[in-house]
Amino acid sequence: MATVALDRLRKVYPDGHVAVAGASFEAADGELLVLVGPSGCGKSTLLRMIAGLEAISDGALRIDGRVVNDVAPKDRDIAMVFQSYALYPHMTVAENLAFGLTLRGCPKAEIEERIRAAAETLELGALLQRRPAALSGGQRQRVALGRALVRQPKVFLLDEPLSNLDAKLRASMRTEIARLHRSLGATMVYVTHDQVEAMTLGQRIVVMKDGEIQQIDTPMALYRRPANVFVATFLGSPAMNLLRGRLVAEGGKPGLALSEGLMLPLPGGDIDPSWLGREVDLGLRPEHLLLCAPGEAADFGAGLDMLEPVGSEAFAYLRFGQHPLVARFAPDDLPAPGSIAGLRVAPGQSHFFDPATGLRLPAAG
Numbered sequence: 001m002a003t004v005a006l007d008r009l010r011k012v013y014p015d016g017h018v019a020v021a022g023a024s025f026e027a028a029d030g031e032l033l034v035l036v037g038p039s040g041c042g043k044s045t046l047l048r049m050i051a052g053l054e055a056i057s058d059g060a061l062r063i064d065g066r067v068v069n070d071v072a073p074k075d076r077d078i079a080m081v082f083q084s085y086a087l088y089p090h091m092t093v094a095e096n097l098a099f100g101l102t103l104r105g106c107p108k109a110e111i112e113e114r115i116r117a118a119a120e121t122l123e124l125g126a127l128l129q130r131r132p133a134a135l136s137g138g139q140r141q142r143v144a145l146g147r148a149l150v151r152q153p154k155v156f157l158l159d160e161p162l163s164n165l166d167a168k169l170r171a172s173m174r175t176e177i178a179r180l181h182r183s184l185g186a187t188m189v190y191v192t193h194d195q196v197e198a199m200t201l202g203q204r205i206v207v208m209k210d211g212e213i214q215q216i217d218t219p220m221a222l223y224r225r226p227a228n229v230f231v232a233t234f235l236g237s238p239a240m241n242l243l244r245g246r247l248v249a250e251g252g253k254p255g256l257a258l259s260e261g262l263m264l265p266l267p268g269g270d271i272d273p274s275w276l277g278r279e280v281d282l283g284l285r286p287e288h289l290l291l292c293a294p295g296e297a298a299d300f301g302a303g304l305d306m307l308e309p310v311g312s313e314a315f316a317y318l319r320f321g322q323h324p325l326v327a328r329f330a331p332d333d334l335p336a337p338g339s340i341a342g343l344r345v346a347p348g349q350s351h352f353f354d355p356a357t358g359l360r361l362p363a364a365g
C-alpha cells in the first residue's frame with residue numbers, strides 16, 4: 001500500500017479555467033480519504049490528476065514518495081472505479097474481472113486465483129458467468145469494485161461510485177466499501193458530492209469549493225469546528241442555522257441583537273468578551289436549539305410553522321421574528337404547529353463567523 005501526497009497541485013484547463021487552485025494534502029498509507037464538495041468544485045479533476053487521466057498544470061504529485069507527474073496512468077499502480085461502472089457489456093463478469101490482468105500478461109492460474117478471491121470478498125461467486133445486462137445496479141458496481149480489487153493496486157481511486165444507485169442500495173454499498181477498506185487496509189481516495197457519504201465513509205474529509213480546499217479534518221472535527229461558513233453549512237442535514245447580528249451583553253445578559261430589535265439570548269460562556277459589540281454570523285445546529293418542557297422557563301420563544309416527523313426525531317421549522325430556524329426535536333410531546341415553542345441554546349455549541357470573510361472567529365487567547 002502507499003501514500004498519496006499532493007504538493008500545491010494545480011489544474012488550469014486550456015480555456016483558462018482554474019479547476020484546482022493549488023491543492024496540498026497527503027493520504028496516509030491505508031487511509032480512506034474523501035474529497036467532497038458541490039458540483040464543479042474540482043474534485044473529479046483532482047482525482048483524475050492523481051489517476052494520470054488529466055495532465056497536472058503545476059505542483060507535484062507523489063505516490064509512495066515518488067514524483068509521478070509524468071508517469072503514465074498504467075504505471076502508477078492505481079485502480080479507478082467510476083460512477084458509470086464502465087463494464088464491457090459483451091463480456092461475462094469473470095471476463096470483465098480478468099480483462100485488465102490478461103492485458104498485463106498475468107499468468108492464467110494467478111488470474112483465476114485473484115478472481116476467486118475478489119468474488120469471495122464481494123459475493124460475486126454466483127454471478128461470474130452473467131453479462132452486465134443481467135445484473136442489478138448494485139451488482140454492477142460490485143463488479144466494478146472487483147475489477148479494481150483484482151489489480152491489487154497500491155491506491156484505489158473512486159469517483160462517485162454510488163451515485164447511480166437508489167438510496168437504499170447506496171447505504172448498503174457504503175457499508176460494503178467501508179468493510180472492504182477495513183479488510184484490505186488499502187489507501188483509498190473517494191470523491192463524492194454527498195455529505196452523508198463523506199461523513200460516514202471518510203477517515204478524513206477534504207472539503208472543496210471553487211477549486212480551493214476549505215478544510216481537511218476528521219468528520220467529527222469538521223462538524224464540531226468548521227473553519228468557515230461554507231463548511232459549516234455544507235456538512236449536516238438539516239443545515240446549520242445562520243443568524244447575522246451584533247453580540248451584546250445588556251444588563252449582564254449575553255446575546256445576539258438581531259434586526260427588528262430582537263434579542264437571541266446565548267449561554268454566557270459561549271461569547272469571547274473581546275467579541276462584544278461586533279457583528280457576527282451566528283451558527284447554530286438544529287440539534288442545539290433545545291425545546292423547553294411546558295412550564296420550564298425558556299430563554300426565548302419562536303413560532304412553530306411546521307413539523308416534519310421522521311420517526312426517530314422531528315424537524316421543526318420555526319420563526320424567531322422574521323428569522324427562520326430549523327430545530328431537531330425528540331418525536332414525543334411536541335408543541336402544535338401554530339403555537340410558540342419555548343427554546344434555549346445548548347451551551348458551548350454556538351459557532352461565530354466573521355461576516356466579511358466567512359471565517360470562524362478566533363477566540364482571544
Ligand SMILES: Nc1ncnc2c1ncn2[C@@H]1O[C@H](COP(=O)(O)OP(=O)(O)OP(=O)(O)O)[C@@H](O)[C@H]1O
Pocket residue numbers: 013014015017018019037038039040041042043044045046193
Ligand atoms: N475540459 C475542461 N475545460 C474547461 N473547464 C473544465 C473542463 N473540465 C472541467 N472543467 C471545469 O472545471 C471545474 C471542475 O470540474 P470537475 O469535474 O472537477 O468538478 P466536480 O467537482 O467533480 O463536479 P461534479 O460533481 O459535477 O462532477 C468545473 O467548473 C468544470 O466546468
